[in-house]
Amino acid sequence: xxxxxxxxxxxxxxxxxxxxxxxxxxxxxxxxxxxxxxxxxxxxxxxxxxxxxxxxxxxxxxxxxxxxxxxxxxxxxxxxxxxxxxxxxxxxxxxxxxxxxxxxxxxxxxxxxxxxxxxxxxxxxxxxxxxxxxxxxxxxxxxxxxxxxxxxxxxxxxxxxxxxxxxxxxxxxxxxxxxxxxxxxxxxxxxxxxxxxxxxxxxxxxxxxxxxxxxxxxxxxxxxxxxxxxxxxxxxxxxxxxxxxxxxxxxxxxxxxxxxxxxxxxxxxxxxxxxxxxxxxxxxxxxxxxxxxxxxxxxxxxxxxxxxxxxxxxxxxxxxxxxxxxxxxxxxxxxxxxxxxxxxxxx
Ligand code: ASP
Numbered sequence: 001x002x003x004x005x006x007x008x009x010x011x012x013x014x015x016x017x018x019x020x021x022x023x024x025x026x027x028x029x030x031x032x033x034x035x036x037x038x039x040x041x042x043x044x045x046x047x048x049x050x051x052x053x054x055x056x057x058x059x060x061x062x063x064x065x066x067x068x069x070x071x072x073x074x075x076x077x078x079x080x081x082x083x084x085x086x087x088x089x090x091x092x093x094x095x096x097x098x099x100x101x102x103x104x105x106x107x108x109x110x111x112x113x114x115x116x117x118x119x120x121x122x123x124x125x126x127x128x129x130x131x132x133x134x135x136x137x138x139x140x141x142x143x144x145x146x147x148x149x150x151x152x153x154x155x156x157x158x159x160x161x162x163x164x165x166x167x168x169x170x171x172x173x174x175x176x177x178x179x180x181x182x183x184x185x186x187x188x189x190x191x192x193x194x195x196x197x198x199x200x201x202x203x204x205x206x207x208x209x210x211x212x213x214x215x216x217x218x219x220x221x222x223x224x225x226x227x228x229x230x231x232x233x234x235x236x237x238x239x240x241x242x243x244x245x246x247x248x249x250x251x252x253x254x255x256x257x258x259x260x261x262x263x264x265x266x267x268x269x270x271x272x273x274x275x276x277x278x279x280x281x282x283x284x285x286x287x288x289x290x291x292x293x294x295x296x297x298x299x300x301x302x303x304x305x306x307x308x309x310x311x312x313x314x315x316x317x318x319x320x321x322x323x324x325x326x327x328x329x330x331x332x333x334x335x336x337x338x339x340x341x342x343x344x345x346x347x
Pocket of ligand 1: 013014015016060061062063091092093094095118119120
């Protein structure tokens with residue numbers, strides 16, 4: 001196998017590699033540090049049967065992540081694809097699920113593991129979860145070293161689970177198990193052994209990797225709340241956005257008052273927006289036909305986001321609109337499962 005045992009370790013920043021920004025003050029805010037400054041904490045990597053090759057990108061707190069950075073990451077993986085068995089991306093936890101989702105769409109026909117990981121406590125601190133997350137990720141990214149099955153997906157490895165990236169969400173700002181996949185089972189579990197859940201892992205692709213190079217960033221998320229004003233929606237629709245993720249109540253429900261529905265209609269008919277409905281709930285799916293409060297949206301042409309995460313709905317819209325498809329095609333494709341991000345729509 002080409003690149004057997006070799007993993008490209010792409011370092012983007014995040015808590016995993018942070019140190020206090022003022023060296024003289026351990027209480028100063030954390031900021032990402034160059035990998036060389038962390039060498040005293042990574043000696044466990046020297047004994048691994050996996051050969052990580054470091055690829056540093058601009059170091060950021062992932063709250064500063066952008067779609068442009070996702071495109072750079074996809075390009076780095078595409079350019080180095082043949083030379084490595086897999087890829088590990090060290091990333092901040094705050095927006096890790098967005099990045100994992102973006103890469104899942106940008107890397108079409110992915111046939112190698114791309115594992116994102118990070119930590120709640122930096123490598124440099126004694127109670128850190130960083131080293132274990134990193135070591136396990138490297139092992140999963142180089143499956144030939146220990147006869148693991150290959151996982152040809154963009155995943156998040158965090159604490160004791162391996163999750164499909166476009167199904168994962170950050171669910172805790174402090175717990176070691178900071179990520180969950182509410183609508184899809186774990187692809188693997190990590191304890192004294194690494195166990196993979198072969199039934200849920202995507203099959204190897206039949207075609208060669210294709211790296212997409214565009215994302216539309218004129219996409220927004222609007223979260224409904226009781227009393228939301230229709231004129232605020234209209235003003236957002238007038239800003240030039242092309243896609244909207246509407247985070248609705250329960251099974252995809254929204255107010256039925258005339259002004260609200262007219263604003264949604266204005267967005268769809270006059271502004272040619274693609275509006276996608278995802279639930280505010282932590283798990284479950286949108287079913288717009290179920291209540292009158294959802295049926296109004298369905299009748300206007302709002303698209304069901306089914307059981308997609310809000311992150312998946314947003315980034316998928318960026319991806320499909322970035323491909324230059326017309327709104328009707330984007331609506332159809334939003335409801336189609338492209339990368340394992342969605343279960344069949346039940347409306
Ligand atoms: N603010 C950090 C980041 O996302 C948090 C983390 O990595 O856990 O970069």
